[in-house]
Amino acid sequence: MRFSRFLALGDSFTEGMSDEIIAGQYRGWADRIADVFAAENSDFTYANFAIRGKLLHQVVADQVPLIFPLITGPETLVSFHAGANDALRPNYKASIVLPLYAETVRKIAKTGATILLFTVLEKTSDSKGKTAQMWQERFGEFNRNVRAVAAEVGAIVADANEEGFLSDLRFLAKDRLHLNSEGHYRSAQAILEKLDYPFDLQWRTPLPTAEKKGFYRRSIEWWRWFITFLIPWIWRRLRGVSSGDGRSAKHYQPIKWLNHESSQLPPSVHTPLSESSDPKSMDLSAYLTDRELSWLSFNERVLELAEDKSVPLLERVRFLSIFSSNLDEFYMVRVATLMRKLETGVTAKNSAGFTPQELLKEIALKTRSLVERQSTTFVSDILPKLNN
Known part of the structure; x- marks a missing residue:
């Protein structure tokens, strides 16, 4: 199968943390396999809805509904990975998470898309203690659920536990949670092999034997990790906030993808430049x-x-709610940033050719039109039907 579209759903793993940064965004395994898809299909398009820190129910509510109108059949690849963040939480309830995961995969499967699922690495090279054992048990149960529903619907599974060397901590970033660039590269190559695309035959080669670290060095590294990463994570949990709050997805809609291996233009470029063009000039x-x-x-x-009358009524109400929530966040974060630029006298045009003032005007015009449509849909169409 050669894919014409790739839709990526999930959390930080699929967003690409903590790979190299290109045009202000983490690259990640998903961008890397999109590069290969684009190299083989000039009409290939790609959207990545993943946002770091999201729990399963958030991915299901905010991301999954958006892909259904974009799926054209088995030539559309949908990757879905969510639920690992839930398993890390103290109040994790497998009785809620696992059935929701399975049901979501079944809904996606009904569209006819090709589905790519992932297991979670159950054990790393330093997995010791009761906490590590608890997470290993949770991840083991999570993985069994992934494999079971994948077998049921015919999904492809990228199993992190098949290759023992991947438990090497040197594939992780300094936060000991997210993959580093080498980790994302090897994940991409493993997935490409699964999908029968060109891949690097060396991706299974284990890293050289790690040098032994003395007690003093290990202690310094542990305290640095504890202060830099673990304490902020605990503090966010206590405040009920997430690293993904206020963030938006990398690519909100399918775009014609440029291969990063052959071009360093930003990934938001929709139309390829001619080979003779000099981007710098x-x-x-x-x-x-x-x-x-x-x-x-x-x-x-x-x-x-929400405007689509073929969608069930309460689902339309939910889409209106998502629309409003998204717009609130957009104004609190994005528009607020533009206002600060305006207040500080920034007049330079951005890469798309807008000054902050020009962009605020465009946003106001577009938002006014959208809100009018939202009001008309609710007052004139949905509300009367709810009353009946």
């Missing part, structure tokens, strides 16, 4: 879509689902 604004306006287009697609 060109005005790229004609090739770029502004990030904020692209986000509004993404939210417009949510509104269109």
Whole structure:
């Protein structure tokens, strides 16, 4: 199978933390396999809805509904990985998470898309103690659920536990949670092999034997990790906030993808430049879509689902709620940033050719139109049906 579209759902793993950064975004395994898909299909498109820190129910509510209108059949690859963040929480309830995961996969399978699922690494090279044993048991149960529903619907499974050397901590970033660049690269190659695409035959080669670290060095590294990563994580949990709060997805809608291996242009470029073009000497604004306006287009697609009369009534109400929540967050984070630029006298144009003032005007016009449509849909269509 050769894919014409790739839709990625999930959390930090699929967002790409903590791979190399290109154009201000983590690259990640998903971008890396998109590079290979694009190299073989000039019409290939890619969307990545994943946001770090999201729990399973958040991915199911906020990301999954957006992919259904975008799926065209088995030539659309949908990757789904969520639930590992739930298993890390003290109040984790497998009786809720596992059935929700399985039911979501079944819903996606009904679209006819090709589905890619993932297991979680159950044990790393330093997995010791009661906490590590607890997470190992939770992840083991989670993985059995993944494999069972995958077998049921015919999904492809990328199993992190098949290759023992992947438990090497040197594939993890300094936070000891997310993959580093080498980890994302090897994950991408493993997935490409699963999908029968060209891949690096050396991805299974274990790293050289690690040098032994003395007690003093290990202690310093542990305390550095504890202070830099663990304490902030605990503090977020106590406050009920997430690292993904206020963040939006990398690519809100399918874009014509440029292969990062052959081009260093930003991933938001929709139209390839000619081979003879020199990006450094060109005005790229004609090739770029502004990030904020692209986000509004993404939210417009949510509104269109609420306007669709073939969608069940209560689902339409939910899409209106998602639309409003998204818009609130957009103004609190994105528009607030633009306002600060305006207040500090920034007049430079961005890569898409807008000054902050021009962009705020465009946002106001677009938002006014969207909110009018939302009000009309609710007052004139949905509310009367709810009353009946």
